[in-house]
Amino acid sequence: MKYNPSLIEKKWQEKWSKLNVFKASIDKTKPKYYVLEMFPYPSGAIHMGHVRNYTLGDLVARYKKAQGFNVLHPMGWDAFGLPAENAAIENKTHPANWTYANIESMKTQLIRMGLSYDWDRELATCNPDYYKFEQKMFLDFFNAGIAYKKETLVNWDPIEQTVLANEQVIDGRGWRSGAKVEKKKMKGWFLKISDFADELLDEIDNLSNWPEKVKIMQKNWIGRSNGAIIKFSIENSPNNLKIFTTRPDTIFGATFIAISPQHELSKQIAQKDSKAAEFIKFCESHSIKEIDIEKAEKHGYETGLTVSHPFKNDVSLKIYIANFVLMDYGTGAIFGCPAHDQRDYDFAIKYSLDIIPVIKTGETLPFMGDGPHINSNFLNNLNTEEAKILCIKKLSELGIGEEKVTYRIRDWGVSRQRYWGCPIPVICCDECGEVPVPIEQLPISLPQDVDLNKKGNPLENHNNWKKTKCPKCNKNAIRETDTFDTFFESSWYFARFTDINPSTPFSEEAIKYWMPVDQYIGGVEHAVMHLLYSRFFMRALKYVNIINIEEPFISLQTQGMVCHQTFKTKNKKWLHPNKVRKEDNEYFHVDTKEPVIAGRIEKMSKSKKNVVDPQQIIENFGADTARLFMLSDSPPNRDMEWSSSGVEGSWRFLNKLWKFVINLPKDKKLKKLPINLSKKNQELISIMHRTINDVTKAIDEFHFNLAVASIRSLFNALSSYEINEDDDKIVVIHVTENLLILINPMVPHLAEELWSKLENKGIISNENWPKVDLSYIQKNSVKIPIQVNGKVRAVVEIPIDSNKNDIKEIALKEENVVKFLKTSPKKVIIIPNRVVNFVV
RNA sequence: GCGAGCGUGGCGGAAUGGUAGACGCACUGGACUUAAAAUCCAGAGUCCGAUAAGGACGUGGGGGUUCAAGUCCCCCCGCUCGUACCA
Numbered sequence: 001m002k003y004n005p006s007l008i009e010k011k012w013q014e015k016w017s018k019l020n021v022f023k024a025s026i027d028k029t030k031p032k033y034y035v036l037e038m039f040p041y042p043s044g045a046i047h048m049g050h051v052r053n054y055t056l057g058d059l060v061a062r063y064k065k066a067q068g069f070n071v072l073h074p075m076g077w078d079a080f081g082l083p084a085e086n087a088a089i090e091n092k093t094h095p096a097n098w099t100y101a102n103i104e105s106m107k108t109q110l111i112r113m114g115l116s117y118d119w120d121r122e123l124a125t126c127n128p129d130y131y132k133f134e135q136k137m138f139l140d141f142f143n144a145g146i147a148y149k150k151e152t153l154v155n156w157d158p159i160e161q162t163v164l165a166n167e168q169v170i171d172g173r174g175w176r177s178g179a180k181v182e183k184k185k186m187k188g189w190f191l192k193i194s195d196f197a198d199e200l201l202d203e204i205d206n207l208s209n210w211p212e213k214v215k216i217m218q219k220n221w222i223g224r225s226n227g228a229i230i231k232f233s234i235e236n237s238p239n240n241l242k243i244f245t246t247r248p249d250t251i252f253g254a255t256f257i258a259i260s261p262q263h264e265l266s267k268q269i270a271q272k273d274s275k276a277a278e279f280i281k282f283c284e285s286h287s288i289k290e291i292d293i294e295k296a297e298k299h300g301y302e303t304g305l306t307v308s309h310p311f312k313n314d315v316s317l318k319i320y321i322a323n324f325v326l327m328d329y330g331t332g333a334i335f336g337c338p339a340h341d342q343r344d345y346d347f348a349i350k351y352s353l354d355i356i357p358v359i360k361t362g363e364t365l366p367f368m369g370d371g372p373h374i375n376s377n378f379l380n381n382l383n384t385e386e387a388k389i390l391c392i393k394k395l396s397e398l399g400i401g402e403e404k405v406t407y408r409i410r411d412w413g414v415s416r417q418r419y420w421g422c423p424i425p426v427i428c429c430d431e432c433g434e435v436p437v438p439i440e441q442l443p444i445s446l447p448q449d450v451d452l453n454k455k456g457n458p459l460e461n462h463n464n465w466k467k468t469k470c471p472k473c474n475k476n477a478i479r480e481t482d483t484f485d486t487f488f489e490s491s492w493y494f495a496r497f498t499d500i501n502p503s504t505p506f507s508e509e510a511i512k513y514w515m516p517v518d519q520y521i522g523g524v525e526h527a528v529m530h531l532l533y534s535r536f537f538m539r540a541l542k543y544v545n546i547i548n549i550e551e552p553f554i555s556l557q558t559q560g561m562v563c564h565q566t567f568k569t570k571n572k573k574w575l576h577p578n579k580v581r582k583e584d585n586e587y588f589h590v591d592t593k594e595p596v597i598a599g600r601i602e603k604m605s606k607s608k609k610n611v612v613d614p615q616q617i618i619e620n621f622g623a624d625t626a627r628l629f630m631l632s633d634s635p636p637n638r639d640m641e642w643s644s645s646g647v648e649g650s651w652r653f654l655n656k657l658w659k660f661v662i663n664l665p666k667d668k669k670l671k672k673l674p675i676n677l678s679k680k681n682q683e684l685i686s687i688m689h690r691t692i693n694d695v696t697k698a699i700d701e702f703h704f705n706l707a708v709a710s711i712r713s714l715f716n717a718l719s720s721y722e723i724n725e726d727d728d729k730i731v732v733i734h735v736t737e738n739l740l741i742l743i744n745p746m747v748p749h750l751a752e753e754l755w756s757k758l759e760n761k762g763i764i765s766n767e768n769w770p771k772v773d774l775s776y777i778q779k780n781s782v783k784i785p786i787q788v789n790g791k792v793r794a795v796v797e798i799p800i801d802s803n804k805n806d807i808k809e810i811a812l813k814e815e816n817v818v819k820f821l822k823t824s825p826k827k828v829i830i831i832p833n834r835v836v837n838f839v840v
Numbered sequence: 841g842c843g844a845g846c847g848u849g850g851c852g853g854a855a856u857g858g859u860a861g862a863c864g865c866a867c868u869g870g871a872c873u874u875a876a877a878a879u880c881c882a883g884a885g886u887c888c889g890a891u892a893a894g895g896a897c898g899u900g901g902g903g904g905u906u907c908a909a910g911u912c913c914c915c916c917c918g919c920u921c922g923u924a925c926c927a
Binding site: 038040041043078081082083154155163164166167168169188211213214216217221223288289290291293294295296324328342343409412413415416417418485486487490523524525526527528529530560561603632633634635637638639640641643645646648649650652653655656659703705706708709710711712713716783785786787789790791792795816819826827828829831834835836837838839 | 841842843845846851852853854858859862863864866878879908920921923924925
């Protein structure tokens with residue numbers, strides 16, 4: 001009988017579903033385990049990144065179930081977002097139709113992979129049954145002062161008359177119109193994440209099961225810094241200019257002042273100075289992307305205004321309006337110290353400003369390190385930290401400055417001028433301002449009839465929908481036509497999964513039992529935004545008494561990308577891998593037979609055509625092969641390369657395993673292990689226990705590729721084992737059954753089928769994880785290297801825990817060691833059970 | 841620009857500061873076959889050496905700490921992710 005994955009995989013998927021094997025419900029007699037993979041955007045078809053993510057999560061879910069946990073493993077759809085609108089315009093369909101059709105086809109694909117989801121908890125964020133709850137949450141935030149409206153800058157496409165996403169701005173131009181993008185001021189809704197900045201920052205240290213890199217990135221993103229506000233008095237004017245600096249110690253090196261084009265003072269200047277107005281306009285003829293702002297050439301406009309230096313009586317500093325000063329950080333104004341800051345240095349060179357070093361260094365300027373201060377009056381000889389403290393003290397005494405903590409993080413702008421998102425439940429009244437929609441009127445559903453081809457915001461164009469009455473004064477008013485950022489939906493979906501009842505977002509009981517998520521898995525690209533917003537959202541919900549947790553994810557794992565070799569034709573056009581054939585290390589086009597240029601291995605992307613369709617792999621090899629390859633090749637957190645030969649290797653292994661088990665002798669009586677094991681059986685059992693130990697450890701540490709490697713080793717031992725007696729049969733079947741339980745989380749369909757072939761009653765998905773018998777894995781001898789000057793000259797096997805003298809004696813008997821020991825050693829290093837090193 | 845991560849044979853990757861290359865892929869040789877595929881067995885970092893024994897070199901590059909460095913520290917190079925309206 002041949003291994004036929006498509007047959008057995010379908011069979012077991014149906015069986016699991018029929019038996020409700022993965023249906024989760026609260027059971028207080030068992031410890032719970034909530035495993036969650038980041039839910040997908042329903043783009044239409046799963047890609048290899050999904051396959052990887054969901055295979056990792058499924059392994060964890062099945063493994064934890066075997067370990068006796070009550071597992072919750074749900075799946076849903078991050079269904080709002082920009083692509084649906086673009087697709088709707090291109091394909092002349094409705095975003096809802098497109099999205100729901102995509103969900104259906106992707107769900108079919110996920111089911112085909114054999115993932116152990118409790119599909120009863122499926123949700124789609126574009127469904128009013130989901131987003132109605134977040135409208136209520138928003139109103140609670142609004143009433144608690146967490147949500148507010150303010151003016152902000154957006155990317156404006158003057159031709160399309162629409163706001164563009166950063167993604168839609170390419171080289172400063174709109175992706176469809178090609179028009180130069182402008183910054184435009186617009187009012188939008190914000191959530192006060194900055195109020196929670198300290199807590200979000202401080203609690204990072206308690207996230208002990210998060211990758212260090214993610215924690216560092218979040219810390220830097222929040223960017224708490226201790227600095228100072230300094231008031232500079234503007235010369236020939238009664239007014240002050242407040243600047244923020246993280247380096248008050250360099251105040252004596254200050255040679256200019258720069259303010260943001262959006263600064264209040266810039267506006268005032270522009271009113272009287274048309275050139276200044278022009279310069280500000282020039283600064284606003286760019287996108288709002290940080291990367292564009294930072295990489296842009298530094299420009300400044302000399303305003304003619306000056307301030308006096310707080311500690312240097314006769315020195316005045318020119319005020320510039322500068323394109324690189326951000327209004328959102330600090331006070332939107334800085335002093336420039338060119339000697340000790342790269343940007344200030346570049347600016348000073350460009351505008352021929354003074355460069356005054358205030359830290360002693362032998363190195364070239366700008367110097368960003370620490371050292372004794374010079375040219376700094378009362379700060380001389382102090383280091384940076386001391387000088388900061390003293391400078392702030394002096395500023396406060398003079399009443400012209402104070403210590404100030406600032407944050408890099410800005411409040412979360414949740415407004416989007418888009419159709420396919422959750423409507424923001426507010427009514428804008430000329431008389432009463434922003435009025436919350438009364439709760440009994442929720443949900444505010446999206447209108448179905450909408451014209452996406454018109455310029456501008458579709459909801460704003462929709463007169464019927466937007467016109468309403470003010471709940472307060474009953475006069476004519478209009479609805480808020482902005483919709484939520486889709487990060488809003490993904491900031492609480494994990495809580496909704498715990499209990500999808502129709503009347504409340506979740507129940508207290510379910511939250512108490514299931515939350516927080518024990519293991520969250522997703523791409524590293526979400527390291528900051530999605531994960532930080534979710535952490536904030538839980539705190540905000542707690543603040544308004546909707547939930548009682550702070551940290552949503554106890555343990556986090558971030559997976560790397562799935563990559564593939566790229567190919568180009570000789571005309572430099574990207575070529576799909578299945579159009580390429582390799583012969584004698586040369587690549588050829590399948591159709592034209594022309595040589596093909598093999599390029600770099602890069603992240604799979606449609607634009608470079610280096611994609612492999614999971615569907616195709618599953619049809620050709622089965623889900624188990626795809627899953628096994630995903631797990632066996634690379635550690636989860638690293639990028640992996642998809643290679644067809646690697647897939648074939650996994651396929652071959654499963655075939656070998658299949659054939660091996662099918663051909664085992666079957667005898668129901670052969671179940672109980674004999675009491676006295678022969679030496680060879682003891683050895684096999686001991687390999688098995690070592691494997692159980694290694695696989696368990698590898699899975700716990702998220703090194704799934706090592707788990708696969710150990711299982712393969714165990715199988716190598718099994719397949720070279722010779723069965724002679726009845727006892728041997730029992731031992732082999734016993735070891736094989738344990739191997740199947742170990743491999744079940746990886747290739748569950750094959751494991752189920754073979755488990756049933758071994759005439760077991762229940763299903764393997766309900767079996768318990770095998771226990772390690774430590775007595776089998778203790779060794780009584782150890783191989784250690786003997787080094788001379790750090791180079792290995794011999795390897796000896798000695799009893800474990802031998803004393804140092806014995807080890808030395810054995811080592812000195814080695815011929816090759818003696819050969820290199822021309823004189824008696826100066827020093828002998830003996831680390832028991834590890835190494836011997838003779839230093840000569 | 842800024843923040844973060846990664847870099848080990850032909851390839852994916854193993855390796856509590858202690859034998860670098862586990863396990864696999866590709867490759868080479870052999871067995872089976874009329875033949876091929878599949879399967880099974882064996883070999884293998886590079887160089888010197890005889891295909892041996894043994895040795896030299898070797899973890900992106902350069903320097904350092906240590907009896908001992910892929911691992912720790914400093915500098916540099918390359919790639920990847922994020923950079924607030926893609927999700």
